[in-house]
Amino acid sequence: MSGRVVHIASNTFREAVRDRVLYNLIAFALLMSGAAILVGQISIGIERLVVINLGLTAVSLFGMVIAIFIGIGLVSKEIDKRTLYTVLSRPVQRWEFIVGKFFGLAGTLVVNTFFMALGVFAALLYVSQHFHAADGWVLVALYFIILQFLIITALALLFSSFSSPLLSAVFAFALFVIGTFAEDLRGFAGMTHGLTRWLATGAAYLVPNFSALNVISSVAHEQPVPGHLIFSNTAYALVYASMALCGAVLIFEHRNLK
Amino acid sequence: MKPSRQITITASVLLVSCLAGSVLLLRSIDRQRTGATLEEVLYISSPKLLKHLSLGYDGLLADIYWTRAVQYFGDHLDKGAEHYNLLGPLLEITTTLDPHLLVAYEYGTNFLAANGGQPRRAIELSEFGIRNNPNEWHLYYGLGFVYYMNLKDYSKASESFLRGSRVPDAHPFLKVLAAQMAERGGDIQTARMLWTTTFETTKDRDIRGNAAAHLRALRVDEDVPILEGLVAQYREKTGHLPQSFSDLEAANLMRGTPVDPAGHPYKLMPDGHVEVRVPDDLPFIQKGTPPGYIAPKPHFKPID
Numbered sequence A: 001m002s003g004r005v006v007h008i009a010s011n012t013f014r015e016a017v018r019d020r021v022l023y024n025l026i027a028f029a030l031l032m033s034g035a036a037i038l039v040g041q042i043s044i045g046i047e048r049l050v051v052i053n054l055g056l057t058a059v060s061l062f063g064m065v066i067a068i069f070i071g072i073g074l075v076s077k078e079i080d081k082r083t084l085y086t087v088l089s090r091p092v093q094r095w096e097f098i099v100g101k102f103f104g105l106a107g108t109l110v111v112n113t114f115f116m117a118l119g120v121f122a123a124l125l126y127v128s129q130h131f132h133a134a135d136g137w138v139l140v141a142l143y144f145i146i147l148q149f150l151i152i153t154a155l156a157l158l159f160s161s162f163s164s165p166l167l168s169a170v171f172a173f174a175l176f177v178i179g180t181f182a183e184d185l186r187g188f189a190g191m192t193h194g195l196t197r198w199l200a201t202g203a204a205y206l207v208p209n210f211s212a213l214n215v216i217s218s219v220a221h222e223q224p225v226p227g228h229l230i231f232s233n234t235a236y237a238l239v240y241a242s243m244a245l246c247g248a249v250l251i252f253e254h255r256n257l258k
Numbered sequence B: 001m002k003p004s005r006q007i008t009i010t011a012s013v014l015l016v017s018c019l020a021g022s023v024l025l026l027r028s029i030d031r032q033r034t035g036a037t038l039e040e041v042l043y044i045s046s047p048k049l050l051k052h053l054s055l056g057y058d059g060l061l062a063d064i065y066w067t068r069a070v071q072y073f074g075d076h077l078d079k080g081a082e083h084y085n086l087l088g089p090l091l092e093i094t095t096t097l098d099p100h101l102l103v104a105y106e107y108g109t110n111f112l113a114a115n116g117g118q119p120r121r122a123i124e125l126s127e128f129g130i131r132n133n134p135n136e137w138h139l140y141y142g143l144g145f146v147y148y149m150n151l152k153d154y155s156k157a158s159e160s161f162l163r164g165s166r167v168p169d170a171h172p173f174l175k176v177l178a179a180q181m182a183e184r185g186g187d188i189q190t191a192r193m194l195w196t197t198t199f200e201t202t203k204d205r206d207i208r209g210n211a212a213a214h215l216r217a218l219r220v221d222e223d224v225p226i227l228e229g230l231v232a233q234y235r236e237k238t239g240h241l242p243q244s245f246s247d248l249e250a251a252n253l254m255r256g257t258p259v260d261p262a263g264h265p266y267k268l269m270p271d272g273h274v275e276v277r278v279p280d281d282l283p284f285i286q287k288g289t290p291p292g293y294i295a296p297k298p299h300f301k302p303i304d
Helices: A003-018 A021-042 A047-071 A073-080 A083-089 A094-128 A133-160 A165-180 A182-191 A194-206 A216-220 A227-253 B003-032 B036-042 B047-053 B058-078 B087-097 B102-115 B119-132 B137-149 B154-165 B173-184 B188-201 B205-238 B245-250
Strands: none
Touching: A003 A021, A003 A094, A021 A047, A021 A094, A047 A073, A047 A094, A047 A133, A047 A165, A047 A216, A073 A083, A073 A094, A073 A133, A073 A165, A083 A094, A094 A133, A094 A227, A094 B003, A133 A165, A133 A216, A133 A227, A165 A182, A182 A194, A182 B058, A194 B003, A227 B003, B047 B087, B058 B087, B058 B102, B087 B102, B087 B119, B102 B119, B102 B137, B119 B137, B137 B154, B137 B173, B137 B188, B154 B173, B173 B188, B188 B205, B205 B245
């Protein structure tokens, strides 16, 4: 990675911190501590289950909101403030700008997820009094959530490279919802025939597959996640995010910024 | 080559490679996670809880669960599975989310009773459907069908058809079926009436095909004893068994060579039994099969 990409990434990270993005951690901390204290009083036997389900779902949703709403503004904000022209007038190529922005936001999300993960484990320790071996799978679920962030960040950047912030948010959110049902979509495609089958299968493979990256329910039930799935999901998320980034680079490279 | 052009080419090549790579990886993930989406049903198995969690979008969620049930059933049927453990929960979730999704009751009871081996659960599903859609005569018909076909409980079947016949705009045949079932539940005539009603009232090609296959099988089950009866008459008359059907014709017991519903002439065996020529072409037949014949998985053509 070139030094210029690293500079843009670190600036994007600093900007996100300055924009008080990490303030969501306060809301998350309140949610987790509230859940941990309350659930023990109002329910029997599902404290651990609730903390993992609620905690990981909150990590995923908070991160998704950040990824979409910061991601869609990464390019358009720079154009509106005219800071993009200052950046591009220096020896910085357009693809470096896009890739740097991606890594900056991805870094922000990783740091954010790290602190939220600490919150989840603290709540887990509070309700269970000690950690179980199966709690290690929660780390895998968190890792998969980060992989989801990489995909959605790349998609938000892709839409941001050619569309308005509002439409980009709608597109990114719609793809997040569709991607959650990706396995069903491929199942539907498999039930059709002829041209419809080709079109449906094509669409089903084009949308991101978030369903395989969501193992929250299974880890809450102490189900292990197979190693080959971790490997395949990692490869898939990296390849899909790269694909979306390539699309963003291609569009941005040919965009008239005058 | 200009740098911009170089970047465009590199990004384009990368994009296409990544797209191909993502499809391949996704196929690999799908193979690793066969049925994973369905197994997750077990994590939230309470239909009522799911209804609350759907935030009002229960209709859409019901459609998704119904499609999952169809996929699950089809997949298991293809594999020749003996157990359909998730079918019941999937159908319960579907119908709780949308109690007016009639198709889920109509097909679901059939899935559960005929292939899933869970007729009692099929009856519960039907009764739930009737409670929520009391004016749908198809549901009473489905319920009676399960009692008749899977439980051989003819009085309950008759009662179900009778209940259905009281529904406004019910098919007139329900009343006849109820009476027929009460009088002669196990008759071939009753079975024929049921399958004919199914054939005439459904728009589904597969169900029509299945009904037609059953009707063909019933004809064979009716033909074979009649033909064997004629053979017995010939033996009484002549003191020996006929060599072929032409002997029966010569004795004025029948006209022409009898043909089965698949279009093949029946076979007269040396011991006087009558068999169909290609039993695989006539799924569901009970009579006229060679000794020790094991029927393959029923296969029939859908009918428009």
